[in-house]
Amino acid sequence: xxxxxxxxxxxxxxxxxxxxxxxxxxxxxxxxxxxxxxxxxxxxxxxxxxxxxxxxxxxxxxxxxxxxxxxxxxxxxxxxxxxxxxxxxxxxxxxxxxxxxxxxxxxxxxxxxxxxxxxxxxxxxxxxxxxxxxxxxxxxxxxxxxxxxxxxxxxxxxxxxxxxxxxxxxxxxxxxxxxxxxxxxxxxxxxxxxxxxxxxxxxxxxxxxxxxxxxxxxxxxxxxxxxxxxxxxxxxxxxxxxxxxxxxxxxxxxxxxxxxxxxxxxxxxxxxxxxxxxxxxxxxxxxxxxxxxxxxxxxxxxxxxxxxxxxxxxxxxxxxxxxxxxxxxxxxxxxxxxxxxxxxxxxxxxxxxxxxxxxxxxxxxxxxxxxxxxxxxxxxxxxxxxxxxxxxxxxxxxxxxxxxxxxxxxxxxxxxxxxxxxxxxxxxxxxxxxxxxxxxxxxxxxxxxxxxxxxxxxxxxxxxxxxxxxxxxxxxxxxxxxxxxxxxxxxxxxxxxxxxxxxxxxxxxxxxxxxxxxxxxxxxxxxxxxxxxxxxxxxxxxxxxxxxxxxxxxxxxxxxxxxxxxxxxxxxxxxxxxxxxxxxxxxxxxxxxxxxxxxxxxxxxxxxxxxxxxxxxxxxxxxxxxxxxxxxxxxxxxxxxxxxxxxxxxxxxxxxxxxxxxxxxxxxxxxxxxxxxxxxxxxxxxxxxxxxxxxxxxxxxxxxxxxxxxxxxxxxxxxxxxxxxxxxxxxxxxxxxxxxxxxxxxxxxxxxxxxxxxxxxxxxxxxxxxxxxxxxxxxxxxxxxxxxxxxxxxxxxxxxxxxxxxxxxxxxxxxxxxxxxxxxxxxxxxxxxxxxxxxxxxxxxxxxxxxxxxxxxxxxxxxxxxx
Amino acid sequence: xxxxxxxxxxxxxxxxxxxxxxxxxxxxxxxxxxxxxxxxxxxxxxxxxxxxxxxxxxxxxxxxxxxxxxxxxxxxxxxxxxxxxxxxxxxxxxxxxxxxxxxxxxxxxxxxxxxx
Numbered sequence: 001x002x003x004x005x006x007x008x009x010x011x012x013x014x015x016x017x018x019x020x021x022x023x024x025x026x027x028x029x030x031x032x033x034x035x036x037x038x039x040x041x042x043x044x045x046x047x048x049x050x051x052x053x054x055x056x057x058x059x060x061x062x063x064x065x066x067x068x069x070x071x072x073x074x075x076x077x078x079x080x081x082x083x084x085x086x087x088x089x090x091x092x093x094x095x096x097x098x099x100x101x102x103x104x105x106x107x108x109x110x111x112x113x114x115x116x117x118x119x120x121x122x123x124x125x126x127x128x129x130x131x132x133x134x135x136x137x138x139x140x141x142x143x144x145x146x147x148x149x150x151x152x153x154x155x156x157x158x159x160x161x162x163x164x165x166x167x168x169x170x171x172x173x174x175x176x177x178x179x180x181x182x183x184x185x186x187x188x189x190x191x192x193x194x195x196x197x198x199x200x201x202x203x204x205x206x207x208x209x210x211x212x213x214x215x216x217x218x219x220x221x222x223x224x225x226x227x228x229x230x231x232x233x234x235x236x237x238x239x240x241x242x243x244x245x246x247x248x249x250x251x252x253x254x255x256x257x258x259x260x261x262x263x264x265x266x267x268x269x270x271x272x273x274x275x276x277x278x279x280x281x282x283x284x285x286x287x288x289x290x291x292x293x294x295x296x297x298x299x300x301x302x303x304x305x306x307x308x309x310x311x312x313x314x315x316x317x318x319x320x321x322x323x324x325x326x327x328x329x330x331x332x333x334x335x336x337x338x339x340x341x342x343x344x345x346x347x348x349x350x351x352x353x354x355x356x357x358x359x360x361x362x363x364x365x366x367x368x369x370x371x372x373x374x375x376x377x378x379x380x381x382x383x384x385x386x387x388x389x390x391x392x393x394x395x396x397x398x399x400x401x402x403x404x405x406x407x408x409x410x411x412x413x414x415x416x417x418x419x420x421x422x423x424x425x426x427x428x429x430x431x432x433x434x435x436x437x438x439x440x441x442x443x444x445x446x447x448x449x450x451x452x453x454x455x456x457x458x459x460x461x462x463x464x465x466x467x468x469x470x471x472x473x474x475x476x477x478x479x480x481x482x483x484x485x486x487x488x489x490x491x492x493x494x495x496x497x498x499x500x501x502x503x504x505x506x507x508x509x510x511x512x513x514x515x516x517x518x519x520x521x522x523x524x525x526x527x528x529x530x531x532x533x534x535x536x537x538x539x540x541x542x543x544x545x546x547x548x549x550x551x552x553x554x555x556x557x558x559x560x561x562x563x564x565x566x567x568x569x570x571x572x573x574x575x576x577x578x579x580x581x582x583x584x585x586x587x588x589x590x591x592x593x594x595x596x597x598x599x600x601x602x603x604x605x606x607x608x609x610x611x612x613x614x615x616x617x618x619x620x621x622x623x624x625x626x627x628x629x630x631x632x633x634x635x636x637x638x639x640x641x642x643x644x645x646x647x648x649x650x651x652x653x654x655x656x657x658x659x660x661x662x663x664x665x666x667x668x669x670x671x672x673x674x675x676x677x678x679x680x681x682x683x684x685x686x687x688x689x690x691x692x693x694x695x696x697x698x699x700x701x702x703x704x705x706x707x708x709x710x711x712x713x714x715x716x717x718x719x720x721x722x723x724x725x726x727x728x729x730x731x732x733x734x735x736x737x738x739x740x741x742x743x744x745x746x747x748x749x750x751x752x753x754x755x756x757x758x759x760x761x762x763x764x765x766x767x768x769x770x771x772x773x774x775x776x777x778x779x780x781x782x783x784x785x786x787x788x789x790x791x792x793x794x795x796x797x798x799x800x801x802x803x804x805x806x807x808x809x810x811x812x813x814x815x816x817x818x819x820x821x822x823x824x825x826x827x828x829x830x831x832x833x834x835x836x837x838x839x840x841x842x843x844x845x846x847x848x849x850x851x852x853x854x855x856x857x858x859x860x861x862x863x864x865x866x867x
Numbered sequence: 868x869x870x871x872x873x874x875x876x877x878x879x880x881x882x883x884x885x886x887x888x889x890x891x892x893x894x895x896x897x898x899x900x901x902x903x904x905x906x907x908x909x910x911x912x913x914x915x916x917x918x919x920x921x922x923x924x925x926x927x928x929x930x931x932x933x934x935x936x937x938x939x940x941x942x943x944x945x946x947x948x949x950x951x952x953x954x955x956x957x958x959x960x961x962x963x964x965x966x967x968x969x970x971x972x973x974x975x976x977x978x979x980x981x982x983x
Contacts (some may be wrong), residue, residue: 161983511925511926541928542931544923544925544926544927544941545939548925570880570881570882572923574937576923581923584914585916586914586917586918586937633921679974682973829880832886833886833893834878834896835887836888841893844917857915858910
């Protein structure tokens, strides 16, 4: 047996993480042990999405994390954080690591802070560091860079006492930083030495268009301006600038600012390699070959610290490609890295910006086609050239899009494919022409972050049975990083199904071609109250066990009428129809509501007495209540009577509706609790009780971060913080367990309730039948971010409407058991036999096990045998 | 054929069912949207539980069906044939409505499977 090889990875940023992930996924860990040494106190996180950290009051770290648990599923990959590699000894093949004692744990042999690790293969993924230009005063309090979560924390803290801020650098990252300052409520300035914003990606006209967009958001843009000094005593008070190109001593102006963020580019962190004697590129970066191997064959460098062929790449996609190449090389694969597409598409301060290919028309014979609409702030430019074919056709070399980048998904692949442009290439950028389906070659790269081609996506659809974006995402990773290609992926899927004549049928069943969401809208718009009207106008036939309960649920969500009214009783699913849960022998179980799991001794005694008097089997449920089994259908009203008289109500255990809101004991009793979790759980359970939804709904409230209520295993989970509540959504147990993810943090109870109202109603409105919140969120275009936009940012302007719908539900709630007991017509159904109401069903029988009843299986009629 | 009078036709909810005892057997009696009345055995052959009268009544193609409340298989109300499993059927009974009263024929029809 060959000895296992040791790989040491220096750096756990996005690229180091990708390397570890690829090593696991591609089987490299079968033969290699991987030790990843991260310098930051936390595991890799999405640096591209750094600005979104400000969208979370707390918990942003977790939302950005690429490895939420902090460890890999594969035990052969070990991650140690807080560890700085100080030296590489190429002779001995070791690295020297300095770690604070608490991070060392049991991993390292001796308790000191310095340890030595042997490697067979070393992978440098040390990334880059922000470049801070040598401006006078740059060390003053209030000066920051923008790279890590620690940087953001420091900026956030400083912004508490600041009123205005300035970002030095109007490039891509600078504008991200400006966005952060805007979110922190600072009056924000951007200073750029070049005559326009994003000088690397945009031309003058595009830059001007972008400035107009950004100034509309209140950001003051100063281009063509040189920073002379940062003013202030110890702390920053302003930025002294003068016109670029003027001599020292020329007139200056001062921009008032208490926060200064340097964003003037990045530099590869190659010091470790340099000290180890590895070759580096003249402009920085560890020089590597096409396999990302450094001048030492056992050392690789990937990501921003590397300079393949002398060029460093400051984007994540090339870094990912390098990580894959190295894994490939270690598996003796043929992969090489020969340069990267530096195309960029992003949303900056809400403005679409894209730049790709030869955006500046530097190629010989390049021509420009532009479209500009200054009123709506749209600028589009295509760079084209006559194709080599000599047939007079043109091909696309590159382009710039500002304000509307929807054509990017179609255009960018056309650059790499060299495909001849259609006869009227201007159609590609004219408003009506965007999004027109255009033939894209199979090898066209659709997802640049994960290098997924059109062919890969079609393969997933035709061979792997993927039918929607979520499935393709899971199968190919396309769209799983920045998400910008998701619309293209969706189009490809739809185009494929259209081409084979298959309509992706979203219809509920043979009776309705409409999806549940469409039916929900139809009912809302027309105000239908009866199935008959709906099926007559929008369906065929007389319905079935799929569409009838779905429509019953929609009607119940939109009106507060009892589910057993004459117009709806025949639509209800088995359990709803009898307000109890059918069991295998045709008897029912009964679950009274015990909000938050809190119950008085008197009520406990009542439940015990009812169970004893009706000879019911009792069991504690997972939702902190008590289930009473073995009730014959005709006994249900009498059981409810006893329970209702004692102050109980229906627990809706039978419905696709809110079940329970589970809680821990909270700050009332628990010495660790920081909030009253029981009180909140009761309030939430009583608020949302009876809400009919596409699937069952469960909630949980934990009184501290120990999470004893297992709230993150629920559709909505609330966890107490020192300052309020964190709200998590989309969790469930069952066959496909999912952990709820953070929607918003540190909320007041009032805000929490309004977010929950919106979240639940948005789900009730738009989810498919029998779709839990987790899959609903996953299948929403934009996923959890979209939910956050709608619920927290109110991007659709639906907030008030969703809340008022919930208010209507809350106001219209009535106990279904009590109402049934009060209505003789509803009670009439609860008989064993219509012509022998006093004869119980003779097929039901029980035995005794562990002192309680158990059903005896009804004698099965032999299947197929004549009776 | 002996006929057993069961109940008034109004006692059967529209597109719903009731259970009745006919000669000691549990029978499920349904009324469809068009007002027709059908009777089949109340016993769901897949679970053995006497529950078919509690299923949802609807249609599959042109066939009036009830779906079992237990595991959701559809049964043809006119013949008792299970539409989701060819090898399964339940007894179908003759029904007659006289002066608004529902009568069920106690001598059962042969199961549909046998007659085809």
